[in-house]
Amino acid sequence: MSVQSPRTTRPPVALWRVPVTRIERITPRLARITVAGAELAGFPGAGTDQNVMLYFYPDDVVLPEPLTLESARAIWSRARPRTRTYTVRRHDPATGEIDFDFVLHGEHGLASAWAQRVRPGDPLIFVGPSPAYRPDPEAEVFLLAGDETAVPAIAAILPALPAGARARVLLEVADAAEEQPLPAGTEVTWLHRDGRPAGRTDLLERAVRAVDLPAGATEAWVAGERSAVLAVRRHLLDERRFPRHRVRPTTYWRHGQSGN
Ligand SMILES: Cc1cc2nc3c(=O)[nH]c(=O)nc-3n(C[C@H](O)[C@H](O)[C@H](O)COP(=O)(O)OP(=O)(O)OC[C@H]3O[C@@H](n4cnc5c(N)ncnc54)[C@H](O)[C@@H]3O)c2cc1C
Known part of the structure; x- marks a missing residue:
């Protein structure tokens, strides 16, 4: 059944198994892995922060x-995959990539x-996709903030x-080598940890505090490590008094905890 709400679209969920066709190192700590197959032409890609759940089975x-x-669920009692969530960075229905x-x-x-360690030809199994964020057409300013896990979204x-x-884009990454090109004209501030551990800094919160954002006209989309996301959310809701529907926080990972 498909459920529609004004702010998200829920596409039909299915399991996809496709081979890896390309592996690129975008930055020293970011690998772009392309999967492709004729069946992906039917993938209901909706862009923005749409994501899927990767299934990892023992060899x-x-x-x-x-x-x-x-059929995957039918064997859960003997083989339950470990799962991780990843963003669909790009979907091309024409090439099935x-x-x-x-x-x-x-x-x-x-x-x-x-x-x-993945090599071209290795299979990737995933389930999804999730609904996709739909930016509020009434908002005049968008704060998009997160760490490197949020860059694809x-x-x-x-x-x-x-x-x-x-x-207004604020991105926390390990260092200057992790910066990536974003569309021309994007007002982006890269925040460098420069040796501090991921998920243990207040760089994002401090950067959000420092930007001028009209409370009545801004929508905020924030994702990354849980404590950073919560700090930004608290600041926007409690101190800047953003309306709740204009703050879209998502925990992408938790320091010291596996899985999501
Ligand atoms: C909706 C959604 C979309 C996401 N999209 C992406 C995406 O496009 N690209 C992406 O890289 N991640 C993305 N993530 C985050 C990713 O799912 C997590 O980082 C996940 O924990 C990575 O799994 P893992 O098996 O590598 O590490 P895990 O086995 O889950 O964790 C092992 C250890 O590593 C730590 N850890 C996990 N992630 C990080 C990190 N990024 N930096 C430092 N330490 C970490 C954990 O705290 C734990 O201690 C997304 C998460 C969600 C919920």
């Missing part, structure tokens, strides 16, 4: 054929480690903003 699992959401951008944060992360949100709206 020795024999998967049912055909592999569908239903999807790009995912993986932050390489170390060998200890299941998805991050997979992205470091923010890069995909920017072209979907209402014509004439102003975007």
Whole structure:
């Protein structure tokens, strides 16, 4: 069943299994992994922050054929995948391609480690997609803030903003080498941790505090490590008195905790 709300669209959810076709290192700590297959032409891509749940099975699992959401669920008692959520950075229905951008944060992360060792031809299984954020057409200013895990979503949100709206982008990354090109004219401030650990700084909150944002005309979309997202959310709601529907916070990961 498809559910519509004024602010999101819920596409039909399915399981997709497609081979990896390209692996690019966008920055020292960001891998762009492209998957492609004729079946992805039917993927209901909606842009912005749309995401999917990656399924990781142990290598020795024999998967049912055909592999569908239903057949995958039917074997959960003997083979339940470990899951991680990733943004659809780009979907091209014409070529049946999807790009995912993986932050390489170390060998200890299941998805991050997979992205470091994956080779063309390896399969990727994922379930989705999620609903996609729809920017408020009434907002005049958009605050888009997050850490490197939010860059794929923010890069995909920017072209979907209402014509004439102003975007103020604040992005926390490890260092200057992690900056990426964003559409021309984007007002972006890159915040560098420069050796401080990810998920343990107040860089984002301090940067948000310092920007001038008209409370009645701004919509805020914020994602990243939980404590940073909560600090920004609190500031916008409690101190700047943003209306609740104009603050869209999402925890993308939690310091010290696996999975999401
Ligand atoms: C809706 C949504 C969209 C997302 N989109 C993306 C995306 O496009 N690209 C992307 O890279 N991530 C994205 N994320 C975040 C990603 O799902 C998490 O970072 C996830 O925990 C990574 O899984 P892992 O297996 O590599 O590490 P895990 O096994 O989950 O974690 C292992 C350890 O690493 C830490 N950790 C997890 N992520 C990071 C990080 N980024 N930096 C430093 N330490 C970390 C954990 O706290 C834990 O201690 C998204 C999350 C959500 C909810």
